[in-house]
Amino acid sequence: MDIGREIDRLKKERAAVILAHNYTAPEIQDIADFVGDSLELSRKAAACRAPVIVFCGVKFMAETAKILSPEAVVLHPNPNSGCPMADMADSAAVAAYRKAHPDTVIVAYVNTTAATKTHVDICCTSGNAEKVIASIPKEKRILFLPDANLGRNLAKKLNRPMELWPGFCPTHNRILPEWIAAARAAHPGATVLVHPECLPATVALADRALSTGGMLKFVRESAETEFVIGTETGILYRMKKENPEKKFYPLEPEPICPNMKKITLEDVLFALQDLSPRIELDPETIALARIPIDRMLEVRP
Numbered sequence: 306m307d308i309g310r311e312i313d314r315l316k317k318e319r320a321a322v323i324l325a326h327n328y329t330a331p332e333i334q335d336i337a338d339f340v341g342d343s344l345e346l347s348r349k350a351a352a353c354r355a356p357v358i359v360f361c362g363v364k365f366m367a368e369t370a371k372i373l374s375p376e377a378v379v380l381h382p383n384p385n386s387g388c389p390m391a392d393m394a395d396s397a398a399v400a401a402y403r404k405a406h407p408d409t410v411i412v413a414y415v416n417t418t419a420a421t422k423t424h425v426d427i428c429c430t431s432g433n434a435e436k437v438i439a440s441i442p443k444e445k446r447i448l449f450l451p452d453a454n455l456g457r458n459l460a461k462k463l464n465r466p467m468e469l470w471p472g473f474c475p476t477h478n479r480i481l482p483e484w485i486a487a488a489r490a491a492h493p494g495a496t497v498l499v500h501p502e503c504l505p506a507t508v509a510l511a512d513r514a515l516s517t518g519g520m521l522k523f524v525r526e527s528a529e530t531e532f533v534i535g536t537e538t539g540i541l542y543r544m545k546k547e548n549p550e551k552k553f554y555p556l557e558p559e560p561i562c563p564n565m566k567k568i569t570l571e572d573v574l575f576a577l578q579d580l581s582p583r584i585e586l587d588p589e590t591i592a593l594a595r596i597p598i599d600r601m602l603e604v605r606p
């Protein structure tokens with residue numbers, strides 16, 4: 306059986322749409338109807354009228370699709386594909402903070418569980434975090450969660466003090482400044498792009514810190530032809546595909562998120578065959594978690 310063809314056939318039969326994150330494996334990106342970063346996928350899910358959404362990314366992303374399209378059957382082909390950073394902001398701990406600090410604006414990176422989103426004021430992604438924070442009145446105290454690196458990088462760039470939750474992305478947090486120095490030595494003419502989930506010391510050595518969507522736009526529009534990419538290496542597949550005349554180098558050792566690689570073609574096939582595993586959220590969680598996501602989507606892109 307040609308698995309790609311069978312997925313295509315079932316996708317049509319189910320009137321399903323397949324969304325995939327930029328970090329997923331190449332073969333998953335190839336069968337997706339849309340590949341993007343968290344913000345792009347959130348917008349796509351919100352606009353999506355498909356009765357079935359197959360979400361190839363980590364669990365919080367599939368939950369976000371369910372929150373934005375509650376009528377749709379949202380399939381998460383491998384339920385073991387979670388995000389350790391999202392799990393670092395436990396919903397009970399965030400609820401306790403909320404109770405103790407009712408006047409603090411809680412800004413939650415979209416990398417949070419649906420349960421945690423029910424206790425926060427506004428969400429953001431790495432693609433729109435600067436605009437989201439700029440939309441909050443200056444006199445307000447902010448708690449940023451769960452990624453302390455992203456929070457620290459934003460606070461510095463925007464000159465806006467923020468309280469930071471002690472979370473981190475295991476994949477980006479281990480990208481050391483020395484890796485950037487080694488990549489510059491190996492590729493002296495290349496522009497170095499890193500993700501703002503990296504350590505501030507790593508970001509300081511890069512040419513730019515951009516979301517994955519921002520990186521894709523930058524390399525497409527840049528007159529430069531060589532780039533060192535400091536984020537999960539899944540994105541290099543799309544960069545090379547979209548810019549065959551340009552050169553892209555990963556950092557060494559390659560930053561790989563094992564969770565983003567857990568979803569296989571077989572998982573997608575079985576999910577379409579069985580319409581399972583599904584993301585199930587109770588109506589109250591959907592209603593409450595939608596508020597901070599809608600506030601984020603209302604901020605001018």
Ligand code: SF4
Pocket residue numbers: 363387388389390391416474475476477537562563564565
């Ligand atoms: S790359 Fe980091 S933030 Fe993204 S899913 Fe993996 S662990 Fe979570």
